[in-house]
Amino acid sequence: MKIKPFKLERYYTVNEFSARYSLCNSDSEAMTINNLLSFEEDAKDKFHNLWLGYTESKGHPDLRRDIASIYAIINPENLLVCTGAQEPIFLFAQANLEPYDEVIVQSPCYQSLQSVPESIGCKVAHWNVKYKGDKPTFDIEKLKSMVNSKTKAIFLNAPHNPTGFHFSKEEQQAIVEIARANDSIIFCDEVYRELEHKPEYAIPAFADAYENGVSVGVMSKSYGLPGLRIGWIASQNIKILEKVAVLKEYTTICNAGPSEFLAGVALRNRKKILERNLDIIKENLPLYDAFFEKYNDLFSWHKPNAGPVALVKMHFDTDDMAFAERVLKEQSVLLLPGGVYDFGGFFRIGFGRTIMPKALEQFEKFVVANLVKA
Ligand SMILES: Cc1ncc(COP(=O)(O)O)c(C=O)c1O
Incomplete structure (x- = not known):
């Protein structure tokens, strides 16, 4: 590759x-770690007595339950815990895309969202930011004109790195309708989700909003715990997740147990x-x-x-x-x-x-x- x-x-x-x-x-x-453990009375003791064996490849069931609590429809079976957000971005593309597949990437972007599909041999088209004065915008009509029945996946990042742009609920719904009409997957990198500056700016995860939506989340950004290297991929479409799970056995196999435990503490106190x-x-x-x-x-x-x-x-x-x-x-x-x-x-x-x-x-x-x- x-x-x-x-x-x-x-x-x-x-x-x-x-x-x-x-x-x-x-x-x-x-x-x-001390700050984090102090959120729960028995956490320090449990952490020190943690068994350092291999962990479940999908992620500890307790952690998957804690992650599922962030979502509306996604349940623990719709989730695979991974290493950071980078691993699920890489694995999703490698496991679900083929050479010559057509994909659209919201641009500019966190580079793996574009470079991994390119490395597979996908045809990558860019849905580019448009500046209205100083304000970044993404034109939904433009996206509509780009998507067709050959579009395998639309790669998004919401809230967006680097522009800081975030979709409204109406824009999100319009994107879902475009993808649904063309049977395209929406892959959304949601590493900054829950860091909306006011509650009214929050939108549903794409994995909740769309049956072929895929959301990536992580402990690194909104929760400020990148050293844990715990992230996940979520989808109602189990077939997409299974392909990722099979490939994960070639990358990290399972996650670091201490990190999974600490991520659980953080999410319960998020x-x-x-x-x-x-x-x-x-x-x-x-x-x-x-x-x-x-x-x-x-x-x-x-x-x-x-x-x-x-x-x-x-x-x-x-x-x-x-x-x-x-x-x-x-x-x-x-x-x-x-x-x-x-x-x-x-x-x-x-x-x-x-x-x-x-x-x-x-x-x-x-x-x-x-x-x-x-
Ligand atoms: C948009 C976006 N996605 C994914 C990642 C990777 O996250 P992680 O370091 O947790 O793997 C980053 C990190 O900067 C990011 O900004």
């Missing part, structure tokens, strides 16, 4: 742990964790509002209504990759250049972490020294 290098992950692998101030994280603030993570976002967002207002001749953005990331447009002539490299070198601030998404002229920012205010302060030093005219 030939697959393109994953530009975004390469960029993080090289730069993430050497930068002092990250301004572009896509996860929420993490916590320690309302409290989400409240804490949303509070951080609500403190951070006004700082960006003020910053982009102050430097509106240089940058513009649209404040998202869900998730921990947004794209910033640069209003001066520069190569975004070179710009990010200079900011990193001079102020040890990590930005994510649009180039890693093949989407130049922008950079991605994050606002889910407590380091963000300090990172923005450092970035401002760069802006004042290099971009503001005296």
Whole structure:
């Protein structure tokens, strides 16, 4: 199998742990195992007495029950627990797509959603973002014109990385109708689900909303626990899941037992964790509002209504990759250049972490020294 290098992950692998101030994280603030175990009285004891044998390939039944509680229709039998979100993205495509299958990918995108189907030999068409001023939008009529009876799958990401865009319930319903009319699968990466900034922005999971919908969820982003490496794939269509389960026996076989246990604790207490993570976002967002207002001749953005990331447009002539490299070198601030998404002229920012205010302060030093005219 030939697959393109994953530009975004390469960029993080090289730069993430050497930068002092990250301004572009896509996860929420993490916590320690001790913090997590303190949510339940007997959790510490149970954790220390956990049996370190192999675990069920599908995921522990208790964990699948905890995951199912996030969904309306999806039950534990409609779920397969995996390693992070990356594994189910990879396995879904490998197990369910064939060479020459036609797929549509919401773009720009988290690269595996595009590169894994490409590596299989699928014909990939892009449903591109359209900017109305600073506001990212995805045109449903355009999607309708792209989908036909040969469309095997539509790859979505909601809330969306990198734009911060999120579908309304009406848009979601319209997409489901388009897919249903053409018997297409909807594969939706929902790693930022439950991180809507107000409850009214929440929409159903695509796995609940559509009989051929597939949702991917993970502990990494909204819940801020990427070190657990626990994710899952959900669908009412058991055939899709079974194909993934058979292939998983060639990748990770089963999940890490300690991580499964800790993920269960987190999910049973997820309302409290989400409240804490949303509070951080609500403190951070006004700082960006003020910053982009102050430097509106240089940058513009649209404040998202869900998730921990947004794209910033640069209003001066520069190569975004070179710009990010200079900011990193001079102020040890990590930005994510649009180039890693093949989407130049922008950079991605994050606002889910407590380091963000300090990172923005450092970035401002760069802006004042290099971009503001005296
Ligand atoms: C949209 C999206 N999907 C999937 C992933 C992968 O998640 P994980 O690291 O938990 O495998 C990421 C991580 O950045 C992401 O942003």
